[in-house]
Amino acid sequence: MDVLLDNLDLYGPGFRDTIELFLISAIGSLVLGTLLAMLRVAPVPVFRAAGTAYVTLLRNTPLTLVFFFFTFAFPLLKIVDASTFGGSASRYYFTAALIALILYTSAFVCEVVRAGINTVPVGQAEASRALGLTFGQMLGYVVLPQATRAVVPPMVSTMIALLKNTTIASGFSVFQAGAISLNLAERGDSQLIGLLWVALFFVILVIPMSLLQRSLEKRWSIAR
Amino acid sequence: MRVRTLAVVLLAGGLALTACGKEGTPGESASGPTQQVATDVKVDGSKTFENITKRGKVVIGVKEDQPNLGYKDPTSGKYSGFDVEIAKLIAAKLGFGDDKIEYKAIASAGREQAIINGDIDYYVGTYTINDKRKQQISFAGPYFTAGQDLLVKKSDDSITGPESLKGKKVCSVTGSTPIQKVKSDNLTESSNIVELQNYSQCVQQLEQGAIHAVTTDDAILKGYAAQQPDLFKVVGKTFSKEPYGIGLAKDDKALRDKMNDILEEAIQGDGWKKIYDATLGKSGSPAEKPVIERY
Amino acid sequence: MSASVLFDVPGPRARLRYRLYGVVGVVALVALLGFIVYRFAESGQFEAQKWGWIQYEYVQLKLLDALWNTVRAFAVGAVLAMVFGAVFAAGQLSDHRIIRVPSLVVVELFRAVPLVVMIFIFHYGIGLGTPFYSVVLGLTLYNGSVLAEVFRAGVLSLPRGQSEAAYAVGMRKTQVMMFVLLPQAVRAMLPAIISQLVVLLKDSALGFLITYEELLYQARYLGGSFEFGRPLVPITIVVAAIYIAMCLLLTWFAHYLQKRNRRNKKVLPEAEKPAEDAVAASA
Numbered sequence: 001m002d003v004l005l006d007n008l009d010l011y012g013p014g015f016r017d018t019i020e021l022f023l024i025s026a027i028g029s030l031v032l033g034t035l036l037a038m039l040r041v042a043p044v045p046v047f048r049a050a051g052t053a054y055v056t057l058l059r060n061t062p063l064t065l066v067f068f069f070f071t072f073a074f075p076l077l078k079i080v081d082a083s084t085f086g087g088s089a090s091r092y093y094f095t096a097a098l099i100a101l102i103l104y105t106s107a108f109v110c111e112v113v114r115a116g117i118n119t120v121p122v123g124q125a126e127a128s129r130a131l132g133l134t135f136g137q138m139l140g141y142v143v144l145p146q147a148t149r150a151v152v153p154p155m156v157s158t159m160i161a162l163l164k165n166t167t168i169a170s171g172f173s174v175f176q177a178g179a180i181s182l183n184l185a186e187r188g189d190s191q192l193i194g195l196l197w198v199a200l201f202f203v204i205l206v207i208p209m210s211l212l213q214r215s216l217e218k219r220w221s222i223a224r
Numbered sequence: 225m226r227v228r229t230l231a232v233v234l235l236a237g238g239l240a241l242t243a244c245g246k247e248g249t250p251g252e253s254a255s256g257p258t259q260q261v262a263t264d265v266k267v268d269g270s271k272t273f274e275n276i277t278k279r280g281k282v283v284i285g286v287k288e289d290q291p292n293l294g295y296k297d298p299t300s301g302k303y304s305g306f307d308v309e310i311a312k313l314i315a316a317k318l319g320f321g322d323d324k325i326e327y328k329a330i331a332s333a334g335r336e337q338a339i340i341n342g343d344i345d346y347y348v349g350t351y352t353i354n355d356k357r358k359q360q361i362s363f364a365g366p367y368f369t370a371g372q373d374l375l376v377k378k379s380d381d382s383i384t385g386p387e388s389l390k391g392k393k394v395c396s397v398t399g400s401t402p403i404q405k406v407k408s409d410n411l412t413e414s415s416n417i418v419e420l421q422n423y424s425q426c427v428q429q430l431e432q433g434a435i436h437a438v439t440t441d442d443a444i445l446k447g448y449a450a451q452q453p454d455l456f457k458v459v460g461k462t463f464s465k466e467p468y469g470i471g472l473a474k475d476d477k478a479l480r481d482k483m484n485d486i487l488e489e490a491i492q493g494d495g496w497k498k499i500y501d502a503t504l505g506k507s508g509s510p511a512e513k514p515v516i517e518r519y
Numbered sequence: 520m521s522a523s524v525l526f527d528v529p530g531p532r533a534r535l536r537y538r539l540y541g542v543v544g545v546v547a548l549v550a551l552l553g554f555i556v557y558r559f560a561e562s563g564q565f566e567a568q569k570w571g572w573i574q575y576e577y578v579q580l581k582l583l584d585a586l587w588n589t590v591r592a593f594a595v596g597a598v599l600a601m602v603f604g605a606v607f608a609a610g611q612l613s614d615h616r617i618i619r620v621p622s623l624v625v626v627e628l629f630r631a632v633p634l635v636v637m638i639f640i641f642h643y644g645i646g647l648g649t650p651f652y653s654v655v656l657g658l659t660l661y662n663g664s665v666l667a668e669v670f671r672a673g674v675l676s677l678p679r680g681q682s683e684a685a686y687a688v689g690m691r692k693t694q695v696m697m698f699v700l701l702p703q704a705v706r707a708m709l710p711a712i713i714s715q716l717v718v719l720l721k722d723s724a725l726g727f728l729i730t731y732e733e734l735l736y737q738a739r740y741l742g743g744s745f746e747f748g749r750p751l752v753p754i755t756i757v758v759a760a761i762y763i764a765m766c767l768l769l770t771w772f773a774h775y776l777q778k779r780n781r782r783n784k785k786v787l788p789e790a791e792k793p794a795e796d797a798v799a800a801s802a
Contacts (some may be wrong), residue, residue, distance in 0.1 A: 424743025
């Protein structure tokens, strides 16, 4: 308990930033991942190829390397000026971490969504077209409600993985839960106890998500 | 069938890769002064020295990623730098020449354990002497008095010391003591603190202009400045004291005394200065000679 | 999957429009790639000096060493994770509360803790000695608990007749699990298992945090070398290519197994669908 209370100045901001990083990148990757899934099922071959290439590239690269790229190589592209970026270094690296997490996770989100769409039989869409539904109606009333069932449980897994992956940002100038132990080591506090607190924090965050996943799986497996 | 083809291709690729290699190093490699190898050395009552003699070679723990301090050349695997030269000096005075030294790169976190386990005979590598560490191991020296300092671009005159850091972006290794000091002393705004995985990455960011200063022990910074003296400089106003010692087994007082004698002699004579000039001295910054603290 | 659910077969005008989109898409992609290459070239990332390290024998040998270390951690971790997964999947499906509940807790626990934190606990907290042990143990526990979930889903997806028949022949519970259910579950879940192994392979890269000398560690070390102008970008490109190649090899292997599997009539076709969902789930 002492380790936690003595270092509240580390744990407080650390946990807060982990959650912030997670929430923003979760929303970002869900949006981008869905768009990518659209690309991958699009009728234009070039779009499909681009989507496939993106997913193959990002899914098979270690996240750390993606971080490497956005911390050290991205500034060379000079899209944003590193020296004046918002005038704030922490914002710059935080944004870099966000981009890395979003790009990486969206590849997995894309696969989940695509697999979900593919579970809907083609006949469903054909039938709705035969009834004269527009593309939006078909998507909103027929395909997506059915796909959701297959999408949500694995999506929760992807989000749990994202939450845990935020810890990798600690090596790239984003202070969050993963960086706490590195600070503790230099302060001379017990690393083991310090780390166990961090682990507990993640368990508390992940267990509800995991329970949700299990209950959804159970409910929908009956409906299917 | 396809699996076998693949294996053959991989194997052939591997062979081709190793066969066409170039040897040696690009440019000239840094070499320190040659040390006279002593003969018939005896250190009575030293278990470590007994082991070394039995083995016929010294195993020294060093760092591999601090240029001009403890550095392994990526193309030849040769070690060089101030710490390495000090390690060589000690080995030579103990009767072991360059060919009888085996270096082991050990990162900061694993140093105490390596000494306690006996994986290495002694460790020379930015090893700050403090009481907490003395409970587990012992220190000879100090052989260098370092202190927290700042590395900036040569053209940058706006940073003159720790008090002028406000509004500047400062980089160091994640969670390290120097960056914690910057935070606790409020030397710059928290939004300007950059924490990366190692100092090379900080220096790379400094070179690119993404940050304004790198902070850590001046010895480490001088090593980088010595690589590119036209580009970087060390500010030279230290704001902490980090005496570097040679780490060795806790109960080996005999060897510790012997090492202190060797260091004392080198510091009094010109041995120490020669080593400094050939390595960290290339940065253009002077250094004070340390005073040995025996215990 | 060329016939997608969402889109009708295009008519002549739609086909023309698609072709136009295609051209626009190609132009946009080429422009993007060109822009990246141009900026990198402008900042000197393709200069000979930054790529010079490739030709040195010592560097090559070190990279091979590092590659071997990555593969070694992966291989040991993979085998142990499979064993761990099988044991705890069986535990979760046990009839006895005393075995089921602890297995569930263990799996949930290790699934919840980030691998980085776990590796730190083993290396710095407990001090397991050589980084190799901490890396392998971390990989085993984390991926093992995910695999346990996969195996469990696999067993549950099997038709009940399988276990009923086995009991009818007079097998005991352990025998049913060991000889009837798990082998079939493994086969049904192969794609999911392999994609988890890809994750394991990539995660072995985290070893560099505790100075395990694998590929990324070597990359970071080379990337900081001043002799070659701190070639972080070139080395990142090369190492990323190596990882992608290794992962694709593994994935290709997965497809190969799957294809072989399909020909095998012992596996029921229904088993395929949950398996594919789980592939995505194990991301």
